[in-house]
Amino acid sequence: MNKKLKHVLKRTGLYALVLLIVVYVLAPYLWMVISSISTKVDLMEVPLKFIPRHPTLQNYKDMLLGTSNSTTDAASQFMHAMKNSAIVTVCVTAVSMAVGILASYAFSRFRFRFKQQTFMAILFTQMIPPIAIIIPLYMIMLRAKLLDNIWALTVVYLSFVLPFVIWIMKGYIDGIPTELEESAMIDGCGRLRSFFLIVLPVASTGLAATTIFAFIISWNEFFYALNFTSLAAKTLPVLITEFSSKYGADYILTCTSGVIASLPPVLLALIFQKYIIAGLTSGAVKG
Structure with a gap:
């Protein structure tokens, strides 16, 4: 195996590892963001959709204004x-x-x-x-x-x-x-x-x-x-x-x-x- 091919394989492996780490770190946060703009119907849908059918910012409005009808007063x-x-x-x-x-x-x-x-x-x-x-x-x-x-x-x-x-x-x-x-x-x-x-x-x-x-x-x-x-x-x-x-x-x-x-x-x-x-x-x- 020549040096150029070895270098390419090493760089490919490094990039693959970096990509895996990025996905591992960002995937939970991305899912949290997706959940925050979803409705309960979207989250309970089977099979689960990663992109909600009816995205909404109402959750943020309720949170910032304190007008949510949640069962808690948080x-x-x-x-x-x-x-x-x-x-x-x-x-x-x-x-x-x-x-x-x-x-x-x-x-x-x-x-x-x-x-x-x-x-x-x-x-x-x-x-x-x-x-x-x-x-x-x-x-x-x-x-x-x-x-x-x-x-x-x-x-x-x-x-x-x-x-x-x-x-x-x-x-x-x-x-x-x-x-x-x-x-x-x-x-x-x-x-x-x-x-x-x-x-x-x-x-x-x-x-x-x-x-x-x-x-x-x-x-x-x-x-x-x-x-x-x-x-x-x-x-x-x-x-x-x-x-x-x-x-x-x-x-x-x-x-x-x-x-x-x-x-x-x-x-x-x-x-x-x-x-x-x-x-x-x-x-x-x-x-």
């Missing part, structure tokens, strides 16, 4: 839950990035006592499974009367998003030569000014990628929101599980709410995909 709470998710996610992302960038810079550039131990303690928080600390956290929030409170939920989210940001951003800052800052400081820049004028622009790809990941982690969090909220601070991931009653699950509204809830992270990833890719690969090549 649809009427949808906009309230989306507002809660937006507030918590934006606050968590903003605070974790503002604090995390400064903390990661300190861990990367400064020397202080117990530096390594402190950083290891931060990483250790990422290794603790949520199920192991949910009971003590619940008891603390119960006694402090912070259950079903949107700001308390924000603090809980910060406890795992902030360590993630510090860990990731420290890796990016470690890859920036200190000579750049030293040159700036020789020219009269202070430490803080060189940080904003030199470090942040150079680490912009990593900064963008970390911000997007922090947003997605906060937006998709389910476990803590399920246990610490009931109505006032309920978020979208929790609400999506409530489109069911004693009469059964409403799969159409579940899919509709799932599509709407997935739009912010999906659009964010598509719009800033070049920053995500650049951020993930920025440390792959040393120059």
Whole structure:
């Protein structure tokens, strides 16, 4: 077998594998979108049609306006839950990035006592499974009367998003030569000014990628929101599980709410995909 044929076969196999992975990843989401524009008659039709006979956007209208005649009142709470998710996610992302960038810079550039131990303690928080600390956290929030409170939920989210940001951003800052800052400081820049004028622009790809990941982690969090909220601070991931009653699950509204809830992270990833890719690969090549 000559080299050209071997190369063609290898590329064909690679493309076939990529296509299989794409279908495996996108097929469930595509079916969710199809279900969201279908009627119950379409979904119960035998044999099942992948393209509904009577596609409709009424499900989205009912969801956004809260006018659905479903057996549950989850649809009427949808906009309230989306507002809660937006507030918590934006606050968590903003605070974790503002604090995390400064903390990661300190861990990367400064020397202080117990530096390594402190950083290891931060990483250790990422290794603790949520199920192991949910009971003590619940008891603390119960006694402090912070259950079903949107700001308390924000603090809980910060406890795992902030360590993630510090860990990731420290890796990016470690890859920036200190000579750049030293040159700036020789020219009269202070430490803080060189940080904003030199470090942040150079680490912009990593900064963008970390911000997007922090947003997605906060937006998709389910476990803590399920246990610490009931109505006032309920978020979208929790609400999506409530489109069911004693009469059964409403799969159409579940899919509709799932599509709407997935739009912010999906659009964010598509719009800033070049920053995500650049951020993930920025440390792959040393120059």
